[in-house]
Amino acid sequence: MEKLLEQIKKGTVWAFPGGVHPPQQKTLSNSAQIARLPLPDKLVVPLKQHIGANGKLIVEKGQHVLKGQPLTTPAANWSVPVHAPTSGTITDIAPMPSAHPSALPELSIIIEPDGNDEWCSLNPAINPAKLSHDELVDIIHQAGISGMGGAGFPTYVKADIKQPIEFLIVNAVECEPYITADDVLMREHAKQVVQGIELMQQILNPTLCIVGIEDNKPEAIAAMTQAAEHNANIVIQTVPTVYPSGGEKQLIKLLTNREVPSSGIPADIGILVHNTGTLFAVQQAVYEGKPLIERVITVTGNTIHKPGNVWALLGTEIKHLLDCQGFSPVPQQRVVMGGPMMGFTLPTVRIGVVKTTNCILAPDHKELAEPGPEKACIRCSACADACPASLLPQQLQWFAKSKEYDKLQEHNLFDCIECGACAYVCPSEIPLVQYYRVTKVEIKEQQAEKIKADRAKERFDARKERLEREQEERQNRHKRKPAAKSDDEKQKVADALARVKNKSDNGGEKSAVAAAIARAKAKKQQGEELEPDNTEVAKERALRKEQARKYKEQKSQTDDSGDTAPVDDKKSAVAAAIARAKAKKAAQAQDEQVKTDDANTAPADDKKSAVAAAIARAKAKKAAQAQDEQVNTDDADTAAPVDDKKAAVAAAIARAKAKKAAKAQDEQTNTDDANTAAPVDDKKAAVAAAIARAKAKKAAKAAEQTDQPNVPSINEKPADNVKSEEPQTDSPSDNKKAAVAAAIARAKAKKAAKEAQQTQSDENTEQVTTAEPETPSEISPEQTAAQKKKAAVAVAIARAKAKKLQKEGNDQS
Structure with missing residues (x-):
């Protein structure tokens, strides 16, 4: 460190890479003193004239303001206020064209001067040396001072830096051609500039302050040396005239041989850089209490009759400056804000000057020729040789055209200071700086969108986590932790x-x-x-x-305790069906025999006929009963339970056969009655009705017994003479199916019996009521009356039995 300080004090200067030597053209404007211009007709004061946020507006339209009165107040980080440049009335607050290559409108305050140029009350510091660090920083902040030689970085932010500063560098190089604002300012106000340096030393307490001035400004060097001779910590250092030696990083390399890291700032290596005009504004704010409302601007060019430097109020339109200096425009005249290397062409001269405006250049066509059409790169590497940041301008231009933003950042695009040296030496006249500027804006917008999306995601994740936490708390709210038990x-x-x-x-x-x-x-x-x-x-x-x-x-x-062994299920079902068929056949044969006997027998005595009919009915009934009991015994006394499904099938078959036999019997009876040529005696008709009723009853009983097999209970023992036919399962589902099938069978049998009874009853009634003796002489009146009475009794008995049978069927269902 001591060796470096010794080298600096001896005047050692280190070179930086690249650089060019364009024509200086400074003699046009540095020969005259700084001039005062008359008040303009109006002032257009933008609210934002620096890097950072706008201030909060504290005035309104139609309000009268005084010179130096605040128009805004700081409202956020890196926010500095603006002040009224002169006294007057605010005529409007509206968006106006900005001092930018795009001339995008920005909110501005339009003031109409009243001509009095009346100051507001000022509060200069009585003894600045006794002011504290925070007091000095607050004065700089409220005065609205920002960098006046570069991008307009707020000065109070640099002054309030927390990192230790070893070197305070004053940038008085002013390497841009045509610009002489800092040169004449140091000539005429060197003492005030040195006072500003001493105030910054009081704030930052650096080891050494170095003032770098190009060797083409001998008068400024002499004035600054004389003003700083009483301060041993201020070194006036002369540097060679090479463009862009006024760049912040390049000047640090020249004076200290230190390099600022990529994407870093000078404070990272213990260095802070301020412009000459900025330090003069700090001195005015502290010693005189004046805010930043004016600055020195160089107005030059071949179309200006009186080129020189002027004190311009902030917000003064460019047209007013040109007119005051004798502007004679040429066809397709260009007006540039800034120097020929880093300045930009204004779209209109109705734009107000801002805190960073240091030059207005109005050249003719010979002085600053229009660039020709862009040609293909010839890969001469002249741009890489001239780049003071050691970049690859050709490669960056290719990436910029193809919008490969990741590769641009890998090649350190943001280390470019936009000095224009690459475009100045390019034989193909490629506007390299314009490519870089546009691409930087696009990358910044992309990064801003990414930051916005990341913040939105963070908010979403935080909200999701909060909702989950609240839900868990709600669930656990009523849960009690078990207390320790004794x-x-x-x-x-x-x-x-x-x-x-x-x-x-x-x-x-x-x-x-x-x-x-x-x-x-x-x-x-x-x-x-x-x-x-x-x-x-x-x-x-x-x-x-x-x-x-x-x-x-x-x-x-x-x-299983019986002596009988289980027999095949199918054989058992067949045997039961055969038994039922035999019983029905026997009953049918008995009925036919009775009918045949009745048909072949001549009318006899009523008593004998009644006896014979009763005997026949008893025999038929007894035979049918014997057969039914035999079938029921066979079905009920099987030692092994019968499968419900097969039993249900067998029952259905039996019911169908019984129904078919009953129908055939009825048809046979009807046929026999219809084929009888001679009228039948009422007694015979009663016998036929009784037979029909017996058949119907027998058929219904057989169907009911078929539907409800007499299965023995657990406590009953099967008959010794009955052999078990089939095993029976205890499945609940089979029992249910069997019950359903039995219910269906009972309903069908009941319906068949009812139809048979109704048909037979109707026929018997018809026979009884319509039967008449073949010859009246054969039957006596007393006999006829007795027969009619008997027939009526028989019909009544038949109806009663049919009704009883129907009731029994209903009870069974």
Whole structure:
């Protein structure tokens, strides 16, 4: 460090890479003193004239303001106020063209001067040396001072830096051609500039202050040396005239041989840089209490008759400056704000000057020729040789055209200071700086969008986490942590559980419920969360199932205790069907025999006929009963249970056959009655009606017995002379199906019996009521009356029996 200080004090200068030597053209404007211009007709004061946020507007339209009165107040970080350049009335507050290559409108305050140029009350510091650090920073902040030689960085931010500063560098190089504002300012106000340097030394307390001035400004060097001779910590250093030696990083390299890291700032290496005009504004704010409302601007060019430097109020339109200096425009005249290397062409001269405006250049066509059409790159590497930042301008231009932003950042695009040296030496006249400027804006917009999206995602994640946390808190709000239990309480819980267990072992369903209640109470005493426990209920259910299983086994053993062996299911069903068919056939044959006897027998005595008919009916009834009992006994006394499904099938077949036999019997009876040539005696008709009723009753009874097989109970023993036919299963589903099938069969049998009874009753009634003796002489009146009476009685009996049979069928269903 000491060696470096010795080298600096000896005047050692280190070179930086690249650089060019354009024509200086400074003699046009540095020969005259700084001039004062008359007040303009209006002032257009933008609210934003620096890097950072706008200030908060504190004036309104139509308000009268004084010179130096604040128009805005700081409202955010890196925000500095603006002040009224002169006294007057605010005529409007509206967007106006900005001092930018795009001339995009920015909110501005339009002031109409009143000509009095009346100051507001000023508060200069009586003894600046006794001011504290915070007081000096606040004065600089409220004065609205920002960098006046570069991008307009707020000065109070640099002054309030927390990092230790070793070197304070004053940039008085002013390397841009044509510009002489800092040169004449140092000539005429060197003392004030040095006072500003001393104020910054008081704030920052650096080891050494170095003032760098190009060797083409001998008068400024002499003036600054004389003004700073009393301060040993201020070194006036002369640097060679090379463009762009006035660049911040390049000047640091020249004076200290230190390099600012890529994407870093000078404070990272303990260095702070201020412009000459900025330090003069600091001196004015502290010593005189004046805010930043004016600055020195160079007005030059071949179309200006009186080129020179002027004090210009902030907000003064460019047209007013040109007119005051004798502007004679040429066709397609260009007006440049800034120098020829880093300045930009103004789209209109109705733009107000701002804090960073240091030059207005109005050249003719010979002085600053229009650039020609862009040609293809010839890869001469002249741009790379001239770049003071050691970049690859050609490669950056290719990436910029193809919008490869990642590669541009990898090649350190943002280290470019936009000095224009690459474009100045390019033989193909490629506007390299314009490519870089546009691409930088696009990258910054992309980064801003990414930052915005990241913040939105962070807010979303934070909100999601908060909602989940609140939901969890709501769920756990009513949960209580179990309190520590004493030994007595634990013993009580254990006793309760033991009692519950004993009850569960000895009791049934009630004990299970009591056990569950006891467990719930025990858990409630322990403070635990109640949970359903069906263990005891499940045990009771398992016990009942075991009892049912044992009952079924006992039943099966009882059924298997007979001497008969199970027979094939199909054979048993066939045997039952054959037995039922034989019984029906026997009954049918008996009925036919009775009919044949009745038809072949001549009218006889009523008493004998009645006796014969009664005997025939008894025999038929007895035979049908014997057959039905035999069938029922065969079906009911099977030792092994019959399969429900097969039994249901057999029952359905039997019912169908019974129904078919009854229908055939009815048809035969009707045919016999219709084929009888001679009228039948009323007695015979009654006999036929009785036979029909017996057949219908027998058919209904057979159907009912078929539907409901007489299965013996567990306690009954099967008959010794009956052999078991089929084993029967205990499946609940088969039982249900069999029950359904039996119900259907009973309904069908009931319907068939009802139809048969109705048909037979109608026929008998018709026969009885319509039967007449063939010759009246053969039957006496008394006999005729007796026959009619008997026939009526028979019809009534038939109707009663049919009604009774129907009622029995209803009861069975």
